[in-house]
Amino acid sequence: MSIPTSLGHTKKLMAQKAKEEASLQEKKKAEASVVVPQNGIVLTQEKLEEVMPEVIAHFKGKGKVLELAILNQPSRMEGHEICLEVMGHVQEEIAQKMKPELLSLIRDLTGAGKLAIKLVTKEEVEPHSNKLYTSTDKLRFLKEKHPALAEFQKKFGLETDF
Structure with missing residues (x-):
């Protein structure tokens, strides 16, 4: 693209560029359209x-x-x-x-x-369950999943904090 020397030359260059863009878009539309056979098979x-x-x-x-x-x-x-x-x-x-x-x-x-x-x-x-970050959260989750773990905790005096 050349540098315009006057207002008339600028208008001429803009019109030329608009024509080029329009033809480019028409080419893209032609490429995008797919021929659809009309044979009636569903x-x-x-x-x-x-x-x-x-x-x-x-x-x-x-x-x-x-x-x-x-x-x-x-x-x-x-x-x-x-x-x-x-x-x-x-x-x-x-x-x-x-x-x-x-x-x-x-x-x-x-x-x-x-x-x-x-x-x-x-x-x-994403699962709606809370993330288990602390040892207490992990133990609470495991006790809900396996109730026998609560009995082991009482019997052996298990603690999560040490």
Whole structure:
């Protein structure tokens, strides 16, 4: 990009840059659009489960380990959408990148026409139990889990503080 010498030249450069960005966005949209065959075959959960081993083998053959981690998680059909469960934003980004390849592969294997992939972000659930930091907390937890331990504590005079 050259340095503008006048206001008119600046406007001309800005218009040229806007045209370039518009054409670039049109190219991206054209690449993102996937041709959907209209043959009327509907993908069912059973058919999806039949072809998933082949899909997994395809990604395994290419050495795509991160994609395999996503594909090995449970997937289900909701209407014409395949719901893939992902854990966190990292897997979500990977799944977004593999969507076109996965869609075309499933379409080729099943012959299904109307098909989409929906990502369901599943958060890891932390246990609601308190953390056991002190010896007293640990002993209390073990006594709740094993009541016989309270008898041993009385009989032998066990203490957590020494």
